[in-house]
Every structure is written in C-alpha cells, then in structure tokens.
Amino acid sequence: MDSLEYDAVIVGAGTAGSLAALALAERGAKVLLIDSKARKLIGKKVCGDALGVHHIREVGIPYPPKEAxxxxxxxxxxxxxxxxxxxxxxxxxxxxNRHAFGQWLLSLALDKGVELRDSTRAETLKFEDNRARELKVVDLKGNVTCYVRGKYFIDASGFYGILRRQVPETFGLEKEISxxxxxxxxxxxxxxxxxxxxxxxxxxxxxxxxxxxxxxxxxxxxxxxxxxxxxxxxxxxxxxxxxxxxxxxxxxxxxxxxxxxxxxxxxTRRNLYTLVAYNVLFAGDAACTANPIHGGGIGPSMLSGRLCGEAVAEALADPENEDERLWEANKRYASLYGAKAASLDIFRIFLQNLTNDEIEFGMSRRLVTDDDISDIGYGRADFAVREKALKIIRGITRPTMLKNLAETAKYMKIVKQEYLNYPDHTMFPQWVRRVEDIFSEYIQKFIVKS
Ligand SMILES: Cc1cc2nc3c(=O)[nH]c(=O)nc-3n(C[C@H](O)[C@H](O)[C@H](O)COP(=O)(O)OP(=O)(O)OC[C@H]3O[C@@H](n4cnc5c(N)ncnc54)[C@H](O)[C@@H]3O)c2cc1C
Missing domain, CATH: 3.30.9.10 (D-Amino Acid Oxidase, subunit A, domain 2)
Structure with a gap:
C-alpha cells in the first residue's frame, strides 16, 4: 500500500472527466485521472452517438479527427x-465513433501531462474536518488496494456518482436521483x-x-x-x-x-443544484447534466467537466478565496447551460404527461414548429408557443392542454430567470427553495390536476 498526493483526483475518464483533467493540466495542476476500464476501452459507452457540433466549439477543443x-x-x-x-x-x-472519440478526448488530457490510472476502481472517500482527503482505490489488474490523496476531487464517474453518494449531507445536494x-x-x-x-x-x-x-x-x-x-x-x-x-x-x-x-x-432532469460540495465537484452524468428533453449528455458533460476543472485550478491559485473560486463552476454552468436545462426540465414534465392523441394534435396544428423547437433547444423558450396556444385556445377542442402549454412556457421563463440569477453560496439555500417552489407549483397546478 502506498499513498500519493495530487492537486486534483478525478474519478471517471469519460467525456466529463477527460475535459476536467484537460482544463486542470492546461493550468499546470498535478492531476490524477482514474478509470475502472482498461486504457484501451476508455470511451467505449452505450450511447446514441449523436453530438451537435456547436458543443465542440463551446468547450474550445479542436474539431475531432476523422476516425472519431x-x-x-x-x-x-x-x-x-x-x-x-x-x-x-x-x-x-x-x-x-464513440470509442474513438473517447480515446481522442483522453489523449488531449494525457498529452498535457495528466497521469492516468486505468483498470482502477474508486471506492471509499475519506473526509476529515469537512474536507475530502483520501480516496481508496483498487487496482483491478492485481487486486491491490492503494490510497490517493488530493486537495480536490472531481466526480465524473457517470450516473451512479460514486463520490457524490459519499459526500456528507449538505443542503441542496441531491445524492439520490429519482x-x-x-x-x-x-x-x-x-x-x-x-x-x-x-x-x-x-x-x-x-x-x-x-x-x-x-x-x-x-x-x-x-x-x-x-x-x-x-x-x-x-x-x-x-x-x-x-x-x-x-x-x-x-x-x-x-x-x-x-x-x-x-x-x-x-x-434527464435539471442538473444538480450545486456542482460543488466541500472540496468535491461533480460533472457530467454524476451531476445530471444531460439535456432533459432529449438526453444528449456528451456536450454538457464536457462543458461541466471543463468548468469544474477551471474552478479547481482557480481555487488552487487563490486558496484564501477557495469557496468563491469553486462556486464559479456553479455560476458559469448555470449561465452557459443550467438555465436552459432547468427551463427544459419544465417542458420535459409537460411532455411526459401528454397522451399520443395530444402530441398528435399539437403537431398537426403546428403548435410547436421547427423554429420553436430550435428556440426551445437553445433555451429561448418561447413565447411564440405561448402566444399561439393562447390564440388557438378560443373555441376549439383541448383547451386544457393548450392552456397548460401556455402556462408551461411561462414557468419555463420564470425558472430560467432564477438560474440566470444564480446566487452566491451564502444565498444558495434561499435560491434552492425558490426553484423547488417553482417546480412544485407547476406540477401541482398543471400536472397533478390536468
Ligand atoms: C443508450 C444511451 C444513448 C445516449 N445517446 C446520447 C446521444 O446520442 N448523444 C449524447 O450527447 N448523449 C447521449 N447519451 C448520454 C451520454 O452518453 C452521457 O450523458 C455522457 O456519456 C456522460 O458522460 P460522463 O463522462 O459524465 O459519464 P460516462 O461516460 O458514464 O463516464 C464515466 C466513467 O467513469 C468510470 N467509472 C465509473 N465508476 C467508476 C469507479 N467507481 N471508479 C473508477 N471509474 C469509474 C466509467 O468507467 C466511465 O469511463 C446516451 C446515453 C445512453 C445510456
């Protein structure tokens, strides 16, 4: 058994973890990236394999090579x-080519000096004085246990969130996903x-x-x-x-x-209210960053990974203002993606409660057009939809569904605005309560009763 010390230990070398590692290494940090998969298998993932090119531009990586x-x-x-x-x-x-794409992302991080421990499973995260200090890992090749120490830890382990589950109870951190x-x-x-x-x-x-x-x-x-x-x-x-x-x-x-x-x-829900708890950060599926409507998670996982990596690098450079520096991951993510995702989460709840007849009706009446979908996708949720629904409402069938659509658009705007005003960490509890109230009110008014 040995014990090693890093600026940051990242669990998961998928799209989120590779981008977090890249962002940190570009800023000179000593980074350990751990994955339970063998190096050659990293990136191999069951997926729809579709990625909008705009995500590549938004995270500032080069256009992928042809084999990806x-x-x-x-x-x-x-x-x-x-x-x-x-x-x-x-x-x-x-x-x-999901596997080749993952291998390429990993290589971007490794080329910047990130250390990889493949075939290594992260297990128990030990806390002392409200700080994560040490992670127990098992080298699966030889079944050898080892402990790695880090100033910061990033959970990019995917949906099951191995580190997220071990963080002590803290307000606003959802450890279990419904x-x-x-x-x-x-x-x-x-x-x-x-x-x-x-x-x-x-x-x-x-x-x-x-x-x-x-x-x-x-x-x-x-x-x-x-x-x-x-x-x-x-x-x-x-x-x-x-x-x-x-x-x-x-x-x-x-x-x-x-x-x-x-x-x-x-x-497929809005991302975790906070990507930061103590000195642990959460990115990608571990932070529920996939798009609530279509489940596209590669783009936002890379973005959240990069932002978590950047925030940790800034905290390393400015330890006296650690809380504020780490919190930047939340603020930046909320403005770049989280606000849109939260508004789409309202729309997702609306869609999941429609019948086939209602969907057919909505699409036959062109209630939501190509432009609306595109606008909704880009988070410009949308008042053309609301206006249209309110106009059609008069004198035709399905007034409840149309009224609900109009109100849905209103709630999408309200919640988006809350996220665009993402709070400082001191005001976080009040903000969480406001967001939860918006969702509860929406569900009570338009889902439970319709
Ligand atoms: C069927 C399906 C279709 C999808 N289709 C699309 C699509 O078309 N487009 C799109 O954008 N998104 C799609 N998604 C979502 C997308 O794949 C994910 O959102 C994205 O891959 C999340 O990346 P991640 O890095 O957060 O997690 P992951 O890709 O899950 O990576 C997590 C990594 O952590 C490692 N790990 C886990 N636990 C441990 C541990 N204890 N110790 C060490 N390592 C660990 C894993 O081996 C893995 O390499 C789809 C998902 C599914 C399931």
Missing part, C-alpha cells in the same frame, strides 16, 4: 406518434442494406412504445444505424422488449445485422 466520427448529419426530424406529422430541426451533428428523472435506454447498432436520408437523424414520439421518452433512428453512415428506445424510469417498462416490438411493426430494419447492443441509464 462515422458520419455527419445536417438535421434532426421529430415525428408524431402516427408519423403523419414531423418537424425538422437543422444543425450540423456528428455520428460519433427514477422518474431518468431514462432507461436500450440501443443496437445495426448494419442495414441502405439508409434512407443518411444525413437526417430521426426521433419518434410514441407513448405506447417509448413512454416518457422516444425511440430513435440515427444513421451513422449509409449502411449503419444506431437504433434505440428510451423510456422514463419508474414505469416498469423494458426498453429492449419495446425495441423488438418496434422492429416487428416496422420494415425499417428488415434483414439488418446487429453489430453491438446494450442498455444504459441517462439522467
């Missing part, structure tokens, strides 16, 4: 349950005879096949498709069973061959 993606798409088309109606959202995206706030997913990568429109990723809304979620058909190239189903947690539904049901009903994947298959969990 299989294809490029120019739009996403979202279909109504009957598939009669659809909206198309333009925007360049990459169909990633099942209704996650999507349970299953996906297969299939070789097909030919892909129609290989440059369009398709999303299908269908409360029968994908309750509280959707099923997707994301072309990777002209012969390969990433095909999957995500359902809201807590509903007792097996997405694999539904995927095979969809296959039986549709011709789309006739005679295709499965290349890879697997399931996973994506948190």
């Amino acid at each position: 993606y299989d294809g490029i798409f120019g739009a996403v088309r979202v279909y109504s349950p009957s598939k009669k109606y659809s909206v198309k959202v333009e925007g360049e995206g990459l169909a990633l 099942w209704k706030d996650v999507c349970i997913t299953y996906r297969e990568i299939r070789r097909v005879n030919g892909v129609e429109e290989p440059d369009v990723a398709r999303i299908f809304l269908d409360e029968n096949m994908a309750p509280g979620g959707y099923w997707w058909y994301f072309p990777k190239d002209t012969k390969t498709v990433n095909f999957g189903v995500g359902v809201q947690g807590g509903r007792g539904i097996n997405p694999k069973k539904n995927l095979y049901e969809i296959l039986r009903k549709h011709d789309i994947l006739k005679d295709s061959e499965v290349i890879d298959a697997g399931g996973g969990i994506v948190p």
Whole structure:
C-alpha cells in the first residue's frame, strides 16, 4: 500500500472527466485521472452517438479527427406518434465513433501531462474536518488496494456518482436521483442494406412504445444505424422488449445485422443544484447534466467537466478565496447551460404527461414548429408557443392542454430567470427553495390536476 498526493483526483475518464483533467493540466495542476476500464476501452459507452457540433466549439477543443466520427448529419426530424406529422430541426451533428472519440478526448488530457490510472476502481472517500482527503482505490489488474490523496476531487464517474453518494449531507445536494428523472435506454447498432436520408437523424414520439421518452433512428453512415428506445424510469417498462416490438411493426430494419447492443441509464432532469460540495465537484452524468428533453449528455458533460476543472485550478491559485473560486463552476454552468436545462426540465414534465392523441394534435396544428423547437433547444423558450396556444385556445377542442402549454412556457421563463440569477453560496439555500417552489407549483397546478 502506498499513498500519493495530487492537486486534483478525478474519478471517471469519460467525456466529463477527460475535459476536467484537460482544463486542470492546461493550468499546470498535478492531476490524477482514474478509470475502472482498461486504457484501451476508455470511451467505449452505450450511447446514441449523436453530438451537435456547436458543443465542440463551446468547450474550445479542436474539431475531432476523422476516425472519431462515422458520419455527419445536417438535421434532426421529430415525428408524431402516427408519423403523419414531423418537424425538422437543422444543425450540423456528428455520428460519433464513440470509442474513438473517447480515446481522442483522453489523449488531449494525457498529452498535457495528466497521469492516468486505468483498470482502477474508486471506492471509499475519506473526509476529515469537512474536507475530502483520501480516496481508496483498487487496482483491478492485481487486486491491490492503494490510497490517493488530493486537495480536490472531481466526480465524473457517470450516473451512479460514486463520490457524490459519499459526500456528507449538505443542503441542496441531491445524492439520490429519482427514477422518474431518468431514462432507461436500450440501443443496437445495426448494419442495414441502405439508409434512407443518411444525413437526417430521426426521433419518434410514441407513448405506447417509448413512454416518457422516444425511440430513435440515427444513421451513422449509409449502411449503419444506431437504433434505440428510451423510456422514463419508474414505469416498469423494458426498453429492449419495446425495441423488438418496434422492429416487428416496422420494415425499417428488415434483414439488418446487429453489430453491438446494450442498455444504459441517462439522467434527464435539471442538473444538480450545486456542482460543488466541500472540496468535491461533480460533472457530467454524476451531476445530471444531460439535456432533459432529449438526453444528449456528451456536450454538457464536457462543458461541466471543463468548468469544474477551471474552478479547481482557480481555487488552487487563490486558496484564501477557495469557496468563491469553486462556486464559479456553479455560476458559469448555470449561465452557459443550467438555465436552459432547468427551463427544459419544465417542458420535459409537460411532455411526459401528454397522451399520443395530444402530441398528435399539437403537431398537426403546428403548435410547436421547427423554429420553436430550435428556440426551445437553445433555451429561448418561447413565447411564440405561448402566444399561439393562447390564440388557438378560443373555441376549439383541448383547451386544457393548450392552456397548460401556455402556462408551461411561462414557468419555463420564470425558472430560467432564477438560474440566470444564480446566487452566491451564502444565498444558495434561499435560491434552492425558490426553484423547488417553482417546480412544485407547476406540477401541482398543471400536472397533478390536468
Ligand atoms: C443508450 C444511451 C444513448 C445516449 N445517446 C446520447 C446521444 O446520442 N448523444 C449524447 O450527447 N448523449 C447521449 N447519451 C448520454 C451520454 O452518453 C452521457 O450523458 C455522457 O456519456 C456522460 O458522460 P460522463 O463522462 O459524465 O459519464 P460516462 O461516460 O458514464 O463516464 C464515466 C466513467 O467513469 C468510470 N467509472 C465509473 N465508476 C467508476 C469507479 N467507481 N471508479 C473508477 N471509474 C469509474 C466509467 O468507467 C466511465 O469511463 C446516451 C446515453 C445512453 C445510456
């Protein structure tokens, strides 16, 4: 057994952890990155593999090399349950080679001097005087236990959040994530005879096949498709069973061959109220940063990783103002992504309570158009939707749903504003209560009673 000391110890070398490590190493910190996977397997993850190119620009990394993606798409088309109606959202995206992309991100961090311990599982985090000091890790190759010491720890271990769960109780830190706030997913990568429109990723809304979620058909190239189903947690539904049901009903994947298959969990709620507790920070799925509407988590995991890394580097440089420096991770994340995610979380709750008929009705009336979806996606949640809903309300069917849509848009704006005014750490408890009140009020008024 030995004990080693680092400026920062990061658990998880996925998209969040690699970016946190890169940000710290670029600023001269001594960083240890730990992953339970063997080095060659890092980055291999069950995923839809879709990444909007704007995320790459936003986190300031170079455009990925050719081997890190299989294809490029120019739009996403979202279909109504009957598939009669659809909206198309333009925007360049990459169909990633997820494994190669992960390896490339890792190499960016390692090239800056980050030390990697692969095949090493993080276990117990020991606290002394309200500070995390030491992490017990097990080298899985030789089953050897060792202790690593750090000034700061970053939990980038994905949905299960191995460090998050061990932080002492602190106000506003959600250690357990409710099942209704996650999507349970299953996906297969299939070789097909030919892909129609290989440059369009398709999303299908269908409360029968994908309750509280959707099923997707994301072309990777002209012969390969990433095909999957995500359902809201807590509903007792097996997405694999539904995927095979969809296959039986549709011709789309006739005679295709499965290349890879697997399931996973994506948190689909607003991110944790705080990415910081004591000297531990949380990034990526460990901090619930994925987009609440579509579960796209690669972009926000990289962003949160980078911001956590930067905040730790600033705290290392200015230890007397440690609390304020670390808190910058929260403030910056709230303004760059968290505000949008919180407003989308309201919209997610609205969507998850619609029936197929209501979705069909909304899409047939073009209540939400391509531009609206694009605006909602970019967090400009949106008053065109509200105005439209209020206009249509008069004299037609489904006034409740339309009224709820209009009110949903209002609550989206209110919560977004709270996040744009993310507080200093001294005012954090009051802020958490305000945000929780907004969600409770929304749910009470428009979900419970509708
Ligand atoms: C089926 C599915 C489809 C998805 N589709 C998309 C999509 O198309 N686009 C998109 O943007 N997002 C998608 N997502 C979400 C996206 O994959 C995640 O949000 C993103 O990968 C989160 O990255 P992360 O670095 O936080 O966590 P992860 O990628 O989960 O990385 C965590 C790392 O921590 C390591 N680790 C965990 N525990 C320990 C431990 N105790 N000790 C040491 N190491 C540990 C793991 O080995 C892993 O390498 C999808 C997710 C699923 C499940």
